Amino acid sequence: MTSLLTCKDFLNSLNDYLDETADSEIRRAIEAHMTECPNCWVIVDTTKKTLKVYRGMEPQEIPEDVHNRLMEALQRKMAEESRQRPAQGPTGHNP
Numbered sequence: 001m002t003s004l005l006t007c008k009d010f011l012n013s014l015n016d017y018l019d020e021t022a023d024s025e026i027r028r029a030i031e032a033h034m035t036e037c038p039n040c041w042v043i044v045d046t047t048k049k050t051l052k053v054y055r056g057m058e059p060q061e062i063p064e065d066v067h068n069r070l071m072e073a074l075q076r077k078m079a080e081e082s083r084q085r086p087a088q089g090p091t092g093h094n095p
Contacts (some may be wrong), residue, residue: 004033007040010030010034010037014030014044015029018044018047018051
C-alpha cells in the first residue's frame with residue numbers, strides 16, 4: 001500500500017488502525033490521510049469516542065423476544081444473500 005490512501009483504502013484499514021494491529025507503514029498512511037481529509041478525520045474521531053463510551057458500559061441482556069426477532073431477521077437476510085450469490089465450485093470460485 002502506498003503512503004497516499006484513498007478514502008476507500010482508509011476505511012478498509014480503519015478497524016486495524018483502531019485496534020492498533022495495523023503495521024507502522026499503514027498507520028502512518030492513515031494518519032497522513034486524516035490530516036488531509038476532514039471527512040475521514042471526523043470518522044476516526046467519532047468512532048474513537050463511540051468505542052470509549054461502549055467500553056465503559058456493562059453488557060446488557062436483550063429481551064428474549066427481541067433476540068428471537070433479530071435471529072430470524074439475520075437468518076432471512078443470510079438466506080436471501082445465499083440465493084443471490086452465484087453457485088461456487090469446491091474451491092470457492094465460480095465454475
